[in-house]
Amino acid sequence: MILEVATLLVKKGEEKQFEKDFEIASQFISSIQGYYGHSLRKCIEQENKYILLVDWEKLEDHTIGFRQSGHYLEWKKLLHHYYDPFPIVEHFEMILENKK
Structure with a gap:
């Protein structure tokens, strides 16, 4: 599994509208083969x-x-x-995970 990490700097004063539009845009990324989930x-x-954190099966997805x-x-x-x-936007592979 690959983790995509995107650092997003939104124009000041546009944060609330960005969050609303991001929720709408989520339908587009979630329909792609190899997509496992995301969080903002x-x-x-x-x-x-x-x-933005997105889990993909492989980088090419x-x-x-x-x-x-x-x-x-x-x-x-x-x-x-x-x-x-x-x-x-960068991509990371899992080396170690420890959750409680």
């Missing part, structure tokens, strides 16, 4: 900063399956105008 988390110290789909174009139309600067 808001920074406590900086109210316009978020992280995100980089090809989602990014080259019509669903991505809808996602982009709903969300990309909120970001300043454009998000940093």
Whole structure:
């Protein structure tokens, strides 16, 4: 499993509308093969900063399956105008997990 981590800086004053549009946009990412789930988390110290965490079966499910789909174009139309600067997106593989 691959974890996509995107650091999102939303234009100040647009956070509430971004959160509403993100909820709508969630339908587009969740329909992609290899998608396992996602969460959006808001920074406590900086109210316009978020992280998006998405679990994918493999890297290509995100980089090809989602990014080259019509669903991505809808996602982009709903969300990309909120970001300043454009998000940093990285992918991580599990080395160790310990949960209580």
